Amino acid sequence: xxxxxxxxxxxxxxxxxxxxxxxxxxxxxxxxxxxxxxxxxxxxxxxxxxxxxxxxxxxxxxxxxxxxxxxxxxxxxxxxxxxxxxxxxxxxxxxxxxxxxxxxxxxxxxxxxxxxxxxxxxxxxxxxxxxxxxxxxxxxxxxxxxxxxxxxxxxxxxxxxxxxxxxxxxxxxxxxxxxxxxxxxxxxxxxxxxxxxxxxxxxxxxxxxxxxxxxxxxxxxxxxxxxxxxxxxxxxxxxxxxxxxxxxxxxxxxxxxxxxxxxxxxxxxxxxxxxxxxxxxxxxxxxxxxxxxxxxxxxxxxxxxxxxxxxxxxxxxxxxxx
Amino acid sequence: xxxxxxxxxxxxxxxxxxxxxxxxxxxxxxxxxxxxxxxxxxxxxxxxxxxxxxxxxxxxxxxxxxxxxxxxxxxxxxxxxxxxxxxxxxxxxxxxxxxxxxxxxxxxxxxxxxxxxxxxxxxxxxxxxxxxxxxxxxxxxxxxxxxxxxxxxxxxxxxxxxxxxxxxxxxxxxxxxxxxxxxxxxxxxx
Numbered sequence: 401x402x403x404x405x406x407x408x409x410x411x412x413x414x415x416x417x418x419x420x421x422x423x424x425x426x427x428x429x430x431x432x433x434x435x436x437x438x439x440x441x442x443x444x445x446x447x448x449x450x451x452x453x454x455x456x457x458x459x460x461x462x463x464x465x466x467x468x469x470x471x472x473x474x475x476x477x478x479x480x481x482x483x484x485x486x487x488x489x490x491x492x493x494x495x496x497x498x499x500x501x502x503x504x505x506x507x508x509x510x511x512x513x514x515x516x517x518x519x520x521x522x523x524x525x526x527x528x529x530x531x532x533x534x535x536x537x538x539x540x541x542x543x544x545x546x547x548x549x550x551x552x553x554x555x556x557x558x559x560x561x562x563x564x565x566x567x568x569x570x571x572x573x574x575x576x577x578x579x580x581x582x583x584x585x586x587x588x589x590x591x592x593x594x595x596x597x598x599x600x601x602x603x604x605x606x607x608x609x610x611x612x613x614x615x616x617x618x619x620x621x622x623x624x625x626x627x628x629x630x631x632x633x634x635x636x637x638x639x640x641x642x643x644x645x646x647x648x649x650x651x652x653x654x655x656x657x658x659x660x661x662x663x664x665x666x667x668x669x670x671x672x673x674x675x676x677x678x679x680x681x682x683x684x685x686x687x688x689x690x691x692x693x694x695x696x697x698x699x700x701x702x703x704x705x706x707x708x709x710x711x712x713x714x715x716x717x718x719x720x721x722x
Numbered sequence: 723x724x725x726x727x728x729x730x731x732x733x734x735x736x737x738x739x740x741x742x743x744x745x746x747x748x749x750x751x752x753x754x755x756x757x758x759x760x761x762x763x764x765x766x767x768x769x770x771x772x773x774x775x776x777x778x779x780x781x782x783x784x785x786x787x788x789x790x791x792x793x794x795x796x797x798x799x800x801x802x803x804x805x806x807x808x809x810x811x812x813x814x815x816x817x818x819x820x821x822x823x824x825x826x827x828x829x830x831x832x833x834x835x836x837x838x839x840x841x842x843x844x845x846x847x848x849x850x851x852x853x854x855x856x857x858x859x860x861x862x863x864x865x866x867x868x869x870x871x872x873x874x875x876x877x878x879x880x881x882x883x884x885x886x887x888x889x890x891x892x893x894x895x896x897x898x899x900x901x902x903x904x905x906x907x908x909x910x911x912x
Contacts, residue, residue, distance in 0.1 A: 448757050496729040496780065497759070499751030575762075576777040585758040585779060592752045592760065593777070616756055634755045644755040669781070 405716040411706050412716070418532055418702060419489060422509060425528055431485040431511060436474035438491065442677035444469040445662035446616060447669055450495040452504075466674070467493040470695055471510050472617070473680035476648070479512055479691055480683035487511035489698070500710050501640060503699065503718050512693040518618075518631050518647040521692035522606055525635055525645065528696075529604060533637070533704055538603035545610050545629075548595050549587075557587050557611055558627045565590075584613055601638040608633035617658060618646035635696075637704050645694030652684045724786035728761040728778050736768070737784040739776075743768040743840050744787070753780075768838060768845055769820075787840065791848075794837045796829050804829065806837050806844065817844035825849050827882035828900045849900040854909040855879050856895050860886065873905075 405412075423433065443451040443466030451466040468474075471488050478486055492508045513521055526540050549557040553568050560568075565586045569578050573593050578586065599605045608631075612620045615630035622628050631647035649655055659676040666673060702714045712718040726737055731749045738744070744765040753759035759780035766773045768789065778784075794806040794815065803816035815837060821844045822829065828849040829835075836848040860876035873885040876892075884898060886905045895909040 446756070448753075448759065497751065497753065498729075499749070502751055502753070573777060575775040576760075581758075581779065588754045588758040589760060589777070592754050593762070614756055632756075641755050 402721060406713055406718055406721065407716050411702070411708065411714055414705050415698075415702055415714070418698065418705060421532055422487075422489065422528070422698075425531055426487050426511070429485075429524075431487050431513070432483065434475070434478060434483065434486045434488050435490070436468075436471045436478070436488065438468050439465045440468055440474070440677070441465060441675070442473070442679070443674040445659045445666070445674045445676050447662055447665045447671060450671075451674065452493045452495050464675075469494050470508060472693070472695075473677045475510060475512055475693070476680060476688050477683040479514065480686055480688045485511070485513050498719055500712075501700065503711050503715055505719065505722065506711075506715070507698040508695050509698050510693065510695040512648070512691050514689045514691045516692040518608070518633060518645060518692045521645055521694055522608070522633055522635075525643065525694055525696070526604060526606075529635070529637070529642070529701070532701060536603060536637075538600070540604040540606060541600065542606045542608070545607055548607065549590070552595055552598070553590065558629065584611070587611065587614075596636070596639050596641070599636050599639050603638075605636040606633055607636070610634075615649075615658070616646070617649050617655060619649050635694075637700070640700050640703065641697075642700050643694055643696035645692065648688065648691045648693050650684070650688045650690055652681070655684045656681055725783040726786055728780050728782050731761050731763060731778075736787040736789040738787045739765075739784065742770075743789050743845065745789070747773060751780075768840065771824075771846075788842075789845070790839045791836050792839060793834050796831055796833055796835055798831060799829075804847075806835065806847070809834070815839070815844050817847060821845055822847050825900075827880050828853060830855065830880050851899060851901060852897055852906070853900055854895050854897050855882070857886065857890060857892050860890065860892050862891070 449469045451469050454465045470492055471490055489509050493505050498504055530536055549555050555568050566578050569586045573589055576589055609629040610632045612628040612630050618630045618632040620628050621631050633645045635643045663673050699711050699714050708714055733746050735746045744767055746763050747766050748764040750762045752762055761778045763776050764773055765776055795809050797805040797807055804822045805814055805816055807814045825847050837844050838846045855878040857876050858879050861874050872888050874888055876886045877883050884903055884905055897906045897909045899906055
């Protein structure tokens with residue numbers, strides 16, 4: 401049997417140091433470390449994230465439980481209960497996400513800041529990543545989603561006609577069949593195949609103001625030209641996507657509508673319905689404070705720290721040998 | 723009909739696309755932070771050998787190809803077909819010109835080749851990396867000339883033309899790398 405870890409001792413030491421540095425960072429800023437359940441009665445309804453399900457176990461009384469894909473729902477319950485600023489370092493699971501940059505089980509750092517704007521949170525993400533990665537010397541780059549598409553394709557992703565996005569995709573990614581792709585999938589393809597590879601390799605790139613259709617649980621803001629954008633950002637180190645942050649949606653009705661619309665979209669995509677988190681919705685009804693939150697993939701940060709370019713080599717026992 | 727989902731993609735997986743069998747050479751999973759994931763693959767057409775790029779949306783399905791790679795002994799050619807045999811079952815397969823085109827000059831009776839079968843018919847043939855072949859034609863050897871790198875043309879029993887060092891004689895058996903067509907050494911006496 402190949403029982404040995406895929407990491408070396410140096411990488412293990414770097415991980416321990418990284419975790420220590422993160423805890424110091426948040427301790428100094430008076431952000432409280434918390435824990436929430438990994439195995440919950442409800443799952444993530446996001447149609448593009450698949451939860452692992454534990455089925456028909458005697459211990460769960462013949463109902464299924466879901467391994468969390470992020471601690472978002474219970475951490476927001478803590479916010480609603482008056483926890484104030486909180487962070488968590490935990491393992492999360494996403495079915496089917498495997499590759500050189502993905503392991504179905506991975507480590508997430510997620511934190512929430514009460515009364516923060518998403519801009520202020522972006523600054524804090526930058527502060528943390530620069531503290532963890534002192535070799536990052538270049539100034540961060542910041543682009544709106546719109547700017548990236550205008551510069552690369554002369555295409556406005558918020559108002560372009562579907563046919564024009566299809567045409568752009570066919571020209572830019574000839575290897576992709578575009579017939580059954582909707583607007584979001586086409587934009588996702590252009591972003592991942594054509595725009596991300598252009599990001600500078602040795603600095604942080606922030607992308608913000610996503611299409612409103614990709615808001616997930618982020619607030620939506622109307623702009624002067626009447627188009628709407630999601631108050632969401634992604635942070636990249638080089639071409640590697642490290643994390644995703646929101647101006648958190650605090651309106652109960654909109655949170656409820658999003659979960660329901662996600663399950664409707666699941667149906668369209670022929671995916672199983674996921675039991676929505678009623679506890680989260682009840683907390684939202686009682687009132688989640690205005691806040692901004694973000695989740696960072698720590699295995700990818702460790703890849704940057706160690707200079708190792710496959711995620712399997714920074715995880716002691718990756719999926720295939722776990 | 724068996725199908726594969728993109729989450730089962732890995733190198734070596736064989737499937738049918740536009741009527742042709744393909745094998746996955748490289749598979750890369752890409753996903754924006756939120757939203758649609760894709761499998762970007764490099765795939766080789768098993769009929770033409772051409773490698774192309776293809777991007778699948780996660781969750782897409784492809785039809786599995788009934789492709790097998792089997793060790794077989796080469797028997798003979800009859801002018802139209804090249805005949806191979808499975809050494810254990812003695813089952814014989816006739817390969818057409820298209821399947822053996824690239825390896826025609828490396829076919830030697832009783833040698834073992836990897837024959838790729840698609841729907842039970844030979845699709846391609848891969849020779850062993852190293853073969854021992856007899857020189858059937860070359861200029862006489864120059865005794866004492868051991869100049870490094872000096873070579874002369876030679877023809878081997880299977881018809882392939884190779885370059886050999888000057889000291890090699892007609893009738894000798896030499897070891898050849900079929901991937902590069904290069905002479906490696908004199909074959910050891912068996």
